[in-house]
Amino acid sequence: MKICLMLIVVAALAGNSWALNRCSVVNAIRRGGLVGIKGYSLGDYVCMAYHASRYDTSLNRSPTEYGIFQINSYWWCDDGKTPGRKNLCGIRCKNLLNTNISDDVNCLKRIVRDPNGLGASTPWKKYCKGKNVSSYATGC
Template identity: 85%
Template structure:
């Protein structure tokens, strides 16, 4: 009986994590037309998703960062509470926390069109910029 209770508790605690597999992320990014924008490769975006969230679409790491790409609520989405929010992507932040990442990809496309491009993300600058990223898309 104790084992069953422990399993139920563990499942409840882990129940809000929705990590996608790498190839699902690759397909979503391809469908969204991100590869090639401003010279960024498919690998750049997959590497960003990995290092921002480990492909966890439900990640809400800080009070202002949402989803697989950790999109910030001050500029890009509306969380209903961040002061001075802009909501440039015109999306509720909660929509970035599910396994359908088409809206996340669309928002990233908008973010990348700004002058900072992918350099807006620290994980991309630290782990992806200037690296061989072929392993992120290989086999997909």
């Protein structure tokens, strides 16, 4: 009885969280051709994803940040509600909230080519920039 109750509580707390494992993220970034753009390493991208979302693709932490990389709806995607939005990736924000992160990676490729690059990402600036991030990609 206690085990059954514990499983119900765990399932309720889990909600719709769709966290990927680190190697799935590494492989998607490799396939997406992000590595090397503006000198960013695989570790930079994986470190950013970890600190932005803990690899949770369903994360919508604030009203304007979406998915595994916490992509902003003002500049990069269309959430249908952010005033003055630009939608420079040409994607609906809700498409960034599933486990298929190829569209997230494609949008990140566009973001990285912007003059600010990953510097627009608070998690990357705070936890990854200028640090040895190679361990984030090791073993995959």
